[in-house]
Amino acid sequence: MKLLVTGGSGMVGQALQNSNCEAIYLSSSDCDLRNLKDACDIISDYKPTHVLHLAARVGGVQANADYLGDFYFDNILINTNTLEACKRNNVKKVLSMLSTCIFPDVIKYPLTEKQMHSGPPHPSNFAYAYVKRMLDVQSRAYRKQYGCNFITAIPNNLYGENDNFDLEQSHVIPAIIRKIHEAKLLGQEVVLWGDGSPLREFTYSKDLARTLLFLLDNYNEKDPINIGSSEEISIKSVAEIIAKEMKFEGKIIWDITKPAGQFKKPSDKNKIESLGWSQKNYTNLDQGIKDTCKWFLDNYPNIRGIELINEKGEIK
Numbered sequence: 481m482k483l484l485v486t487g488g489s490g491m492v493g494q495a496l497q498n499s500n501c502e503a504i505y506l507s508s509s510d511c512d513l514r515n516l517k518d519a520c521d522i523i524s525d526y527k528p529t530h531v532l533h534l535a536a537r538v539g540g541v542q543a544n545a546d547y548l549g550d551f552y553f554d555n556i557l558i559n560t561n562t563l564e565a566c567k568r569n570n571v572k573k574v575l576s577m578l579s580t581c582i583f584p585d586v587i588k589y590p591l592t593e594k595q596m597h598s599g600p601p602h603p604s605n606f607a608y609a610y611v612k613r614m615l616d617v618q619s620r621a622y623r624k625q626y627g628c629n630f631i632t633a634i635p636n637n638l639y640g641e642n643d644n645f646d647l648e649q650s651h652v653i654p655a656i657i658r659k660i661h662e663a664k665l666l667g668q669e670v671v672l673w674g675d676g677s678p679l680r681e682f683t684y685s686k687d688l689a690r691t692l693l694f695l696l697d698n699y700n701e702k703d704p705i706n707i708g709s710s711e712e713i714s715i716k717s718v719a720e721i722i723a724k725e726m727k728f729e730g731k732i733i734w735d736i737t738k739p740a741g742q743f744k745k746p747s748d749k750n751k752i753e754s755l756g757w758s759q760k761n762y763t764n765l766d767q768g769i770k771d772t773c774k775w776f777l778d779n780y781p782n783i784r785g786i787e788l789i790n791e792k793g794e795i796k
Contacts, residue, residue, distance in 0.1 A: 484526055487534035494642035495689040514557040519565040533562050533576040539649045544605035552607040559615040567622050573629045575696055580636050580745045581609040590748040593704045602742045620702050636708035640685030641775040646785030656719050657776055660728045669731040674740025676716025683708035684768035698755050706747040709762040725773045
């Protein structure tokens with residue numbers, strides 16, 4: 481297997497590299513996947529047999545709501561061109577990563593793979609959700625017409641070292657880690673969005689990297705497959721774990737005027753467990769957050785998405 485990873489400089493790509501996974505790791509500086517010629521050229525140059533498609537423009541609740549058109553435009557081009565380039569160059573297998581945001585807002589739990597198209601997604605990030613749905617549709621269309629072994633996996637909420645800590649672009653755990661640390665530095669209280677009640681499943685990036693490699697060897701079906709830890713926890717409890725780990729003793733305020741996102745998104749893992757992959761393969765959330773916080777403190781402020789505190793003591 482000659483593996484190429486798009487989005488290789490992102491959190492999951494870095495986790496793969498740190499696990500000594502031998503692959504070609506592409507970043508946006510190597511190739512603009514929004515351009516079909518560029519995408520075809522780089523696949524042709526490297527001639528991979530397998531591709532892990534992780535590249536995407538991603539963001540948190542606010543970014544997804546504010547930049548619906550931008551998120552749709554960039555991601556539909558990235559996905560369309562990547563799969564087309566792989567098809568034209570006869571890549572043996574492509575595994576593309578989706579997101580639990582693809583599932584309908586009103587739905588029966590737990591989320592099963594077959595429910596993806598049973599209703600509209602949550603309105604806060606519908607554009608990104610539909611793009612991810614279309615990534616699965618394109619994969620299945622190419623499989624049926626051209627015989628491509630293109631598969632898709634649906635991870636839940638991710639966190640870990642080398643995440644994006646930009647407050648407009650980051651997901652929930654990196655955003656809370658940064659907010660709590662900088663509030664501690666400045667002697668301020670922490671303001672978090674919503675009321676903290678939404679429930680989420682969180683998966684450590686190192687665990688997800690191992691899961692993706694497992695699927696490259698063990699899954700070849702046309703239907704998507706749910707992956708990630710089954711441990712469900714409230715956002716409020718996550719904030720409390722982080723505050724304890726960061727030794728933050730200040731006040732946490734929940735701003736209920738801000739969006740909190742979908743209330744819960746538990747996903748059914750029966751399919752991947754039938755392949756022999758179980759909850760035992762995932763890091764306990766407390767330990768994963770502990771390791772992520774340590775990495776953050778060891779590397780702050782030289783972290784993606786963070787600028788230095790200015791001379792006035794303000795966080796840029």
